[in-house]
Amino acid sequence: MQPDVVHAHFGREGVLIAPVSRRLGRPLVVTFYGYDISSLPEEDGWAEAYREMWSLTDAVTVLSEEMKEAALELGCPEEKIHIVHLSRDLDQFSFQPPDRKVQRLLYVGRFTPKKAPLDAVRALERANQKGADLQLHIVGGGELRDDVERYVDDQGLEEEIVVHGREPSEKVAGHMRAADAFVLPSKTAPDGDREGTPTVLVEAQAMGLPCISTHHAGIPEMIPEQNHDLLVQEGDVEALVDRFLQVSTLSLKQLQGIAERGRRKIEKEFSLSGQCKKLQSIYQSVAVGRSGGEIGYE
Known part of the structure; x- marks a missing residue:
């Protein structure tokens, strides 16, 4: 079974999975949560790894405007960044x-x-x-x-x-x-x-x-x-x-x-239903952009 979209949670996992999604020919979405955009890039090699990852990534989601600014400072293209809040039912x-x-x-x-x-x-x-x-x-x-x-x-x-x-x-x-x-x-x-x-x-x-x-x-x-x-x-x-x-x-x-x-x-x-709709829209957008087709949802 081939996925329509590969979604990596945390920047570290995004770096690891980016080459795999490229080999599969599937769009990649990476979500950042906190330490992975604040302290991890200060460690040896991670800022450079992120810069390489951006070119293999179709969309990046962050939790806030503050995190968006951090991603921009690390070289992520602005058009790839989306704010999707952590939410609750x-x-x-x-x-x-x-x-x-x-x-x-x-x-x-x-x-x-x-x-x-x-x-x-x-x-x-x-x-x-x-x-x-x-x-x-x-x-x-x-x-x-x-x-x-x-x-x-x-x-x-x-x-x-x-x-x-x-x-x-x-x-x-x-x-x-x-x-x-x-x-x-x-x-x-x-x-x-x-x-x-x-x-x-x-x-x-x-x-x-x-x-x-x-x-x-x-x-x-x-x-x-x-x-x-x-x-x-x-x-x-x-x-x-x-x-x-x-x-x-x-x-x-x-x-x-x-x-x-x-x-x-x-x-x-911050409602779960609203943020799920936003994420679904991102999935549809990157899938259409990569293949010209849409993801089928029930």
């Missing part, structure tokens, strides 16, 4: 408008440098020292988990910060339903690793959570512009403290406005 994420003021914050993500869980922990500690009465629940696992738990223990923050570890998706959804706001203080890791567009922000906004995050990678493109006052510069813990204090004083009407704008943004730009 929104039928699985019921909108729950805020019904109380913010008390319980939630972080969901791997415990890695680019996710910056310790920034969230330190910001929560300082916000409460300044008079807030907030609790932070942290869900996830990874290389920094021991550091997070040690800090919580050393500072005696067990009542304010609850570390849950890794949990299945149904339990994560339960944490989101119980939370009043979401926090993800992403930043560039020491090795250059960066986010793409964290899907957890799609899920949180779909469910009605105001999101406190950073001007990092594609994150600002995920948040409605009217909600950008809840974004801070990456790595700025004091600004994060201010946002925690700010969100804790917002009225129910203000919180509901933030939540409604977030849900509309996700419905418009």
Whole structure:
């Protein structure tokens, strides 16, 4: 069985599969997700490998305008680049408008440098020292988990910060339903690793959570512009403290406005059905361009 289109996920795999797709005479689509467009090109040989790959590639998809700029800087022809967002089936994420003021914050993500869980922990500690009465629940696992738990223990923050570890998706959804706001203080890791567009922000906004995050990678493109006052510069813990204090004083009407704008943004730009249609259109375009025929879909 011959494929109509070869689709490689991640730039590394695109480099490896490009010669194969050429031998098969099939169009190649390569999707980039984050580290493969940020830190990987800094390693020996990969930037040159990408430059060679572009000529063998019919289309490149990225997650954001920020990633598109990175691909252009690496020499990808602009006409080959398409933005296709990571998305979710929104039928699985019921909108729950805020019904109380913010008390319980939630972080969901791997415990890695680019996710910056310790920034969230330190910001929560300082916000409460300044008079807030907030609790932070942290869900996830990874290389920094021991550091997070040690800090919580050393500072005696067990009542304010609850570390849950890794949990299945149904339990994560339960944490989101119980939370009043979401926090993800992403930043560039020491090795250059960066986010793409964290899907957890799609899920949180779909469910009605105001999101406190950073001007990092594609994150600002995920948040409605009217909600950008809840974004801070990456790595700025004091600004994060201010946002925690700010969100804790917002009225129910203000919180509901933030939540409604977030849900509309996700419905418009990050629904699974919409992004699948966009990807299908790309497949059709490269197949027609290579063979003059169309792909048959049911």
